[in-house]
Amino acid sequence: MTTGADGRGLAGFAALLADPTRAGFCLALLDGRAWTAGELARAAGVAPSTASDHLTRLVAGGLLVEQRQGRHRYVRLADPGVAQLVEDLAARAPAPAVPPRTLRAASAGAALAYARTCYDHLAGRLGVLLHDALLARGVLDRSGGLALTGEGVSWLAGLGVPVEPLRAARRPLVRDCLDWTERRPHLAGTLGAALCGRFFDLGWTTRGAGRAVRLTAAGRDALAEALALDPALLAPPASRDTGPARA
Amino acid sequence: MTTGADGRGLAGFAALLADPTRAGFCLALLDGRAWTAGELARAAGVAPSTASDHLTRLVAGGLLVEQRQGRHRYVRLADPGVAQLVEDLAARAPAPAVPPRTLRAASAGAALAYARTCYDHLAGRLGVLLHDALLARGVLDRSGGLALTGEGVSWLAGLGVPVEPLRAARRPLVRDCLDWTERRPHLAGTLGAALCGRFFDLGWTTRGAGRAVRLTAAGRDALAEALALDPALLAPPASRDTGPARA
């Protein structure tokens, strides 16, 4: 029963993300996986004690949930809503002053711009392309708000993605998510997550470095076939190697 | 082309809302109107110089836009996306420690909990009720994501709300917006805004103090008729007076 025009509550909550280290934690956790406190500390370049303090605050604030296992403290984003919130904020935040710095970083940036996970669904140029193709193919419809069509249900069944279980979740089935790099929407919601997961299961995509996603040759052809697209459209840019291979 | 796992951009942006005074400004501006710098300063209880500084930052950060008129500086939320962002954050923020304080404040809180504007659409118990009734009546459909139905288009036409112009905007036609007080979704998007505006035009609702909205007697009956609901369901709680009358 807040209703308060009092900004203290909002300010306190926003302050959780108003620190570069904590914000970096949340961005790292956007890959949807659970990280240990030490991993986050190293990734952010701060002392373990500092990271510990920040994590305690983020958990207390409801942004993160933790899970203790042995001597490890695993944390992850509390729920998909938090992921969306962080994404929305990040999409509006200005780009840092010096984008590329090194060639290695620029290459990693290109890989992320091509395809990456956005919490639990697909983002980047490939994600937007998928979103557009699903609309064009009639799987999704936007005439009265973003929605899955009846035709889409059968198309998904053909892909091995049963829709009914997805409706049971408290999250929306389909949802727009503004893409950082493309500045256009891609598909989120339980369906976005299910499609992303199915692509991994089918071997159409594999995980690259960090949040990066790579489209396999088989995946390129199969996806192009399923979406009635030219396979060349789906291919990554000229770059021959999307970051350090980890397959 | 950010893609950066660097938290500095996100942190800097979040910091705009991480101050109680700035957060209070944004919450006040959630009524969708333009306020002068002095009005905001008084509402927040800070010196004009302090407010001026904060406003400059919020404008520079893209959260607010300003419009100078004579010796006044009018400012409002930059776009509906910002309003959504602020709403989403506020919905997750914990309630302030001391909710009611005075009887007057408690009464104002009750009025806001009953019905208020959420930027440009209807929120509060009435907003959620409207959302539920539109679903029940088949104007909206949630089977494949929130969407307006064909039947809904004619229903809206009968109400004097043509849908086609609403599709032209770059904002979504329909969208979920999590209600602060009810913790359940109400209707946002261009349709939510159009309905809210239409209710004011028809005299079904009037503006109360601040963001509060009052349902007129005629509005209660007409809305109940249109939604096939019991008028008693729509009535405000036992309170006989929803804040200082301003009609």
Place this chain on the structure above:
DNA sequence: GGCACCGTTCGGCGTGGCCCGAACCGTGCC
């Protein structure tokens, strides 16, 4: 022209929070 008022700029003050290092605790492995 004179005055009231809105808003801005600047200097200075106080506070809060971010960071680290050192010490400590518990877990897991040898």
Place this chain on the structure above:
DNA sequence: GGCACGGTTCGGGCCACGCCGAACGGTGCC
């Protein structure tokens, strides 16, 4: 048991930020 390691707690230093009052400029009204 001993050791390595992950994580936490505590104390202290430092910087940034929010606040105000005073002085100034610009606008609108009498």
